[in-house]
Amino acid sequence: MEVKTEKQEASSASMIEAVDDNENDLRIGERLVEKDRDSTLWSSSVSHKRILLHSIAALLAGGVFGYDSVINGASISMPAFLLYFGDHTTTGSLFVPSIWASMWTAMSYLLQAFGGFGIGLVSDRIGRRWACVAAACISIVGVGVQFAAMSRGMLLGGKMINGLAIGCIFASATAWASEISPLRLRGPIQSGIVLFMVLMQAIGLVTIRIYVEDMSTSAFRKVFALQWIWPVAAGVAFIIMPESPIFLLRKKKVDAAKRSLARLYGIDNHIAARLAVLRKQMEQEHSQNEAHGDASYLELFQGTNLKRTLTVIWLFLAAGLNGASLLSQNTYFLIIAGLPAVHAFDVGIGGFGLAVIAIVFSWFFMERFGRRCIWLVGVAVNIVVMAIIGGLHYSTSQGSLWAIAILMNVLLAWQLLTMTSIGWVITAEVSSYRLRAKTQSIGVISNAATTWLFTFTVPYVYNTDSGNLGARTGFVFMGSSMLLLIGSWFLVPDLHGLNTNEIDWLYAQNTSVRHFQQHADSAKTSAPEKVHNTDV
Template structure:
């Protein structure tokens, strides 16, 4: 079996090299340069088919977004509290900390497991069918939640769905990254985050509509509506082309050409684009000789280590920046004394602000740079969390409203400057060869960190545990300071660099804060010389 795989890989390499040596290669490289220099609007108009196909990845973001908000906010519904909650000595309803933690934390733990496992699967069967399979599993998980009659059964449904979401999000972001032209790479990844936030807002609106209904049908209706998104995403991916990069890596050159034709249109220099793609894949293959098949261990070897650690750091931010506290702000505000209806109204307003901000980010992301936006986002995050913590000591209704507004404004700010930028950099920092597994590492780290923090956060603020209230903001203010320090040394700005140029930047051990200094042509020249040195041009 091993000899057969090696023979197949050698055959694939020969096919790729033959295409990469085609006369179209030089013209294809010119197309890459034209795309690098084009405006966002011009690139979008030139690649309308790719934007249309990206809807499948956007729907996968919607699957993640809707689940993430109802996973935390549904426990704030009176109907849910009556069915699954308990009464305090004074008669107030609450969910025991252990179950509030487990429902969210175990879902994220299974997301991490799904993100890890799908890296192997998508490298074997492709990104497209991995997404379809994950969507089918999600349909089952939603069904178990809808039918749940006990806390344990509800937990089981959330775990099944969490596994599916980890799989589909890792595969969909990898697929989207691999079909994106250089200029649209950031906006398409940001578009996935936009759909995630749209579905979070829709989930909150849905819960708000049922908030006054105290029958079990209220929260079951919220769960039932979740079926829409995995079904839509699964159907969308069945008609999408497979990633051309995956097909080239497998030596399926004819299939890759057909996929590129569907993505770019038949009259858009397909042979030239295929030649460039084959050259890049073969270059990575030649540089990785001696490592064997791409595995997770290779992510932590040589120059890949810093790139992988950067991905881990980007998603460690989901814990250190206080997102786990903010994601439970509706329940937190209700037990702090804010009426449920008002808590949801403020939350919906916060998501509306985030949606506008993310769309705006498509235009300013390149102007100000990924790194600068990220660092500014973390710095402002520290300040706002300090204010939230301080408001605990002002025992008034006004201070409670201030906490509510600041928490939801901070959600929008984090989505704008940290979450969306994190996914963009993750898609840019990896090599083609390790991209699926790097995206999996991103989902794993995001889910693991979220699992850890969502499990512990309720013990910080809940009335039957730490009872910190908004003083929990001080905890995450301190962790955000650590996040800012680490980010200075790790977070790059890769706007405008091709994958082989990113490879060269990291191979030269250039400090990430200086990467953009090499956008003057030195990165391109270095990558070209590196390619010539391999003898695989």
């Protein structure tokens, strides 16, 4: 009996010591979170350089999306492409029939929506990392079909396969990046994905510019072939990346999560403390699962989650309402308006160069002025510039055509600075942990569905064989941008400096999105104790 009692006492002492260690790790972890919250962008980048290095995989996923998006729209402007896949007008001019110009871009985005929906379920089972690898493999196949296309229908099939893959990889990669990012780098890393997307768009446009004067069929096939680089690079990168520690903890793989954190932060960088913080968050999530069941798409539209989901959908609907679909086709638009192809591509390349600079500046602006303020100002300026573009239609001078070309490309950069990069950051921040993968999927679906709708219809608005509005299309998007501004006032929050639990608490308290920053201090003090009792 005595021996048994001693063993029991020893066991109890060990348990008490373990509890004390866990509580100590949790306190250290919470201090690390607060330290990161208060750090500057530079100091956080230096402290977490390993995470920045790992985030390259997500940037490459953005590259897959970026190169494809510009090739989809700009390749139809190549004379060699028009000779092979186009038709002649009664005057002998080359053009792509509106139905095919719409379908090549629109069907790609429609399949992105299907990919974004399906991958949310898959990545919750197999992980973000392997979902990205599988999507990269599908993209390689889709590019191959486009490269070998001998007909308009075969080219459409290749674009649809690649669109499916892009929807999958973009949803999974942004969710993975959000889950590995420390609080201070969450926004810049998501914005970095957009930056790399724009860089690849610029590279794609430069590639087309190189071959634009080549009239052989190999010209546009070379442009398609270079697209293989990005899914191959992204697939290889994700093979060697660590899995999201949050996903691993959700699957109760604690040791694997610890190894993942060690790779992300460095083995001697308070791994036990960081793990303790994540485990506490997962325990809160587990209590929510017990109360509400496993996360489902239906839950996104229930309770306090509804407003968060509507915010995500609205942010991506903006890509249609703000006229991005018109601006993304500006090269073809300017060519049919009378600007020489070479000049149209040169102006477009300059626009993308300006966009790259704009996105880098957005990393600093979004922290100084807040996400919401930048977004609203961006939409307001968009209204004015679209009105000017529409008005220039009534001037027939060559100078007016050049003014339209410059304004369209400057506005493209402005949208990337104030809306696109900000929108991706907010969508990565606004969801709860347990619904993050599915929320990102809804984001990709919304983006793809919106782009599909507008890229399908916009050519019918401005094209010579349809609505023939030309630059007057700017008036259409002036009106839709006004609607965007009104909706954004009620839906777009500023989540700067708030962690996921604090955001959960603010939504659970039905705080107006206009007042999130005013209640930030209350959220920071109340969220840790109260969030587990709320419906998030």
